[in-house]
Amino acid sequence: MSANTPLDDLRQEIDAIDDAIHDLIIARTKVVERVRKEKQGQKIKIRPARECSIIYRLMERHTGPFPKRELARIWRELIVATLSIEGPFSIGVHISDEYKANEGFNIMQREYCNMIRNQYGSFTPMSRYPTATKLIDAVKGHEVAIGVLAMPKQREQNPWWPLLASDTMGTPRIIGRLPFINVPQNSSINFDALVICPIPSEPTGQDHTFLIIETGKEINPKKISSALRKADIKQVFSAAWQEKGANPRYLYLVEAIGFITKEDSTILLLSEYLDDKKALIRTIGTYGQPLAL
Template sequence: MTETLQDLRQKIDETDDALHALVMRRAELAERVGRAKAEAGEKQIFRPVRETQILRRLLQNHKGGLSKAVIIRLWRELISACANLQSPMTVAVFMPERGMGNLELTRDYFGSFTALLPCKSVNLVLKELTQGEADLAVLSLQDDQSCWWYALAQERRRAVAVFAKLPVTGTADNGRIVFALGKVPFEASGDDRTLLVVETDGSISLGTLDLVLKAGGIATNAIYDSFSPDMTRKAYLFEVEGFLESDDARLAAVVKKEDGKIIMTRVIGGFPAPFV
């Protein structure tokens, strides 16, 4: 017997009812998780690695007409809404003018209803994140011509780390390199990219430095550079394939080999490999 249009619409209604019931159940479970964390004394509500692992599991089983990008957007909205039930989040975002900056990418990742704190300068974004009302932040490497990643590598910013690259599906349409930051630890998700800052005395070229790192077993891709304020040192921001920590023995070996040319190496976080 051929299904009628009315039959199909009835099945869609039934499916919507079932989906809504499951969404309500997920929200209720998220609230219970929040209470369990509070009872256990766990202060870190936001767990980006856990969220990444959820999406990877779902995408492995995904099929049909909906693209993976649609599934990611749906679940990012749901995940963020449930995280806000546990503890409301505020995200500081660079927005020099209304509607400009990283607003769209921030909404894509943190959801439509997460509170945003617009900031007219990168320094204000970092101040709100480290001392003010913000729990998380979004910045691009091109924002305000400010080398915030260099500052992040300094002692005073070490409590903050990059944990995501936006969008999570790949490169932004406008070519901007955008990251999410927070007072959360950089943890391995199983398929990661690490952001490594290398500060030099200025006597070693980028090409030589890249070869030295690769020879030391660290696969790198330089994505940005900057001089120190007094112009006596030069720093490079590398994207490293895999999960790397600041105390990795390979970094110590590279520093020792270059005998004073490399002043500092520091991991400022990283991000899961893009989904699609």
């Protein structure tokens, strides 16, 4: 029998490392089963801030030539696989009409779903909904665990985000932004989307927050920007929408840097600087910033 070559020895070493990795996955899963017992009674198991913190920490400690993008993808698969052990997990998707009008819609649709699977697992059940309203209702009714909707734009006739301007218990909130694992600019996957789920926000340390300002009268966007600056809220995006009728509603969406809650002093200051006692300011969710790899 021929002696092992140096390459054979290296392969045996890799096999031993693979066995050790597999053993650790088995051990990690046993801990997840204990977590499941602690979460008994909770309808929704997902904790986006915790998931972001895991990835952020691993990216910070990583060394060597193994690419961070692939490492993050491996851990996303691991997180989602164990999440499904804790309880049912599925995705609802609404594909924007903007994409449907494109000649290459079938290709775009496939790439859009691939982007979602990069974050939420290769084998997670995924359902498509014809309208944003139906998807939001499905998330609220726990037909699916999370919903994915196109990133809001400044000028839209029927935006979906006003549907989150509610204090009703179970109203979905923004919990993530996709793609989380960013790809190079020349990639064909160039969709921006937000993820919704009816759970409270938790900080990651690298957050953006979405606010909705609701009033009964129109406010000049410059006044809103000025009030945000005075309240020390750094906006990176804004949009507006009007509901016409006998009692019109004017809604202003703001994406701001940082983790902001409705109890924060900045919200009180913003209300003061808007100089509108009837203005209602809601936080409708947060997300941990995507990786820049």
